[in-house]
Amino acid sequence: MCGITIRKAVENDIFEIRRLFQETILTVNRKDYTEDQAECWADRGENKEVWKERIKEQYFIVAVLDELITGFAALKPDGYLNSLFVHKDYQGCGVASALLYHIENHAISNNLTLITADVSITALPFFLKKGYKIIQEQTVDIGVKMINYKMEKDLKTE
Numbered sequence: 001m002c003g004i005t006i007r008k009a010v011e012n013d014i015f016e017i018r019r020l021f022q023e024t025i026l027t028v029n030r031k032d033y034t035e036d037q038a039e040c041w042a043d044r045g046e047n048k049e050v051w052k053e054r055i056k057e058q059y060f061i062v063a064v065l066d067e068l069i070t071g072f073a074a075l076k077p078d079g080y081l082n083s084l085f086v087h088k089d090y091q092g093c094g095v096a097s098a099l100l101y102h103i104e105n106h107a108i109s110n111n112l113t114l115i116t117a118d119v120s121i122t123a124l125p126f127f128l129k130k131g132y133k134i135i136q137e138q139t140v141d142i143g144v145k146m147i148n149y150k151m152e153k154d155l156k157t158e
Contacts, residue, residue: 004095006102009060009072014051016069017062020087021045027088032121033146040143058082059106063095071095075103077110081117096126108155116152127151 009017022042030038045051054060054074063071063086070093071086081103086095107115118140119127127149128134135150 003065004070004098005064006061006098007064009055009062009074011052011055013062013069013072014048014055017051017072018045018048020069020072021083021085024085024088028086028091029120029122034144036144037146041146044142054082059103061099061102063099065090065095071099073099073103075107075115079107079112079115081115084117084123096123097130100130104153104155113156114152114154116150119149119151121147121149124149 022045025038025042025045029041033041058074058076060074061072062069069087070090071084073084074082076082084096084099084103086093086099104115115132116135117127117132118138119132124134130153132151132153135152137147138150139145139147
């Protein structure tokens with residue numbers, strides 16, 4: 001994608017990250033989840049301190065295009081992909097691929113051999129296309145029960 005910049009997230013990005021997280025769930029993910037599920041999930045993005053902690057403790061990157069954060073991703077030190085979200089208006093534009101490319105390269109450069117993730121129904125086709133394997137379908141309880149997929153990618157075969 002032309003003009004996209006990937007950089008480390010900073011605390012000043014939190015407002016935009018929170019809004020992107022919530023709007024994406026309430027619009028893009030809403031097609032695969034009930035209104036209650038989407039609202040409960042989106043509400044989990046309210047706590048600024050959680051975002052601050054993630055930015056500080058994880059490899060947390062944002063994709064920027066025309067001064068707008070169009071996506072973000074966060075990888076825990078153990079190789080767990082904690083999040084990968086793309087702005088509702090930039091779906092299918094290569095933002096997720098660019099973010100995942102940077103996440104995977106960061107993991108490899110830090111001697112990680114496996115990335116794991118809990119992937120939404122919505123994101124499942126993207127992760128399958130990128131070489132991730134389904135370990136299991138799972139029902140998670142975030143105040144309401146919803147389905148997602150435990151997935152992983154072996155970086156040793158890359």
